[in-house]
Amino acid sequence: MAARPTTEVDQTPHADPFPDALRAAIRARGLGLERIRDRLRVLGAPVSVAALSYWQSGRCRPERPDSLIALAHLESVLEVPAGSLISLLGPPRPRGRWLTGAAPDIEAYWPNKALVRAAVRSVNSRWDQRLTRISQHDLVTVGPDRELRSILSRQVLRADEDGPDRWVVILHLDDHTRPLPVVRPLRHCTLGRTVHQPGDGLLVTELLFDRPLARGETIITEHEVGYQAPYPLATNYERKFRRPVREFVVEVGFHAAAQPVRCTQFLAGGKW
CATH class of the missing domain: 2.60.40 (Immunoglobulin-like)
Structure with a gap:
């Protein structure tokens, strides 16, 4: 059996590169959203099909800690380099005390x-x-x-x-x-x-x-x-x-x- 080549994430600049890169990785891997959901569940990182669909359409992005952990597992499932999708999310939205003043x-x-x-x-x-x-x-x-x-x-x-x-x-x-x-x-x-x-x-x-x-x-x-x-x-x-x-x-x-x-x-x- 021939080894599957590692998929590279397209990081060409876009207004929001994350959904484009995620769609490309899913397409290259050849898995449906249901199968991706099942594999993430086995890895202990459950994500609904609806959430996966929203992520790849750009309607919403992973923000919560559990979603970000699932995204790290998703990179493994899609066989893309570790951190390649997470790195496209951009900076976290400032919250709490980070809204005021400089870093300590x-x-x-x-x-x-x-x-x-x-x-x-x-x-x-x-x-x-x-x-x-x-x-x-x-x-x-x-x-x-x-x-x-x-x-x-x-x-x-x-x-x-x-x-x-x-x-x-x-x-x-x-x-x-x-x-x-x-x-x-x-x-x-x-x-x-x-x-x-x-x-x-x-x-x-x-x-x-x-x-x-x-x-x-x-x-x-x-x-x-x-x-x-x-x-x-x-x-x-x-x-x-x-x-x-x-x-x-x-x-x-x-x-x-x-x-x-x-x-x-x-x-x-x-x-x-």
Whole structure:
């Protein structure tokens, strides 16, 4: 049996490229809306045929968190590159406190703000407020002794103006006796300047894009944070957002010997 080629999403500029790209992907995949609905249901992301029809006609767009999770699964069902449809949705509509004032300072959500502020001065964070966060997907791996082994991060960003060429990663260990992790760029990025402060449990590094982005251009980057022995205990996981993000997905893979009794989600400074 011949392998099915991977479908590419048409990203030619339109007034609203999302419905056009979705229709093209559905047509190329050769599946009816009922079959797509059934496959999404099996994946745990139910979407009605009516909703799928509205999405591809442009009558409405995925907005709610469950719809955005379903859209990520839909990309898999349609065999298009991960993030290629989500990236066409554009920025989320401002809500709540984001309607007033600028984004918080980059160190705002860290326990030792002065420490983070000083470290960030050693890298170039000028583009941080010029990148719209479209999607953030984290895969956290927990080892057999309930230790944090790695974090695989994939994000979709869009440039708000010409020029953004990097992303700044800030990592902090609560236990300063553990070695700092190693950041490994995997897709569409390389390492830039890095600040190591092991005594403070702090690491700040630049992820340099393949090239500067033009206004409205999107990029999908992937990087892995690999922790080193003796590993820090995986008692919690936090992702801090300075600006709104349209979609955030966190997966946690637990070793069979370290299954949790329960997990609790929390949000600081906002609402679910």
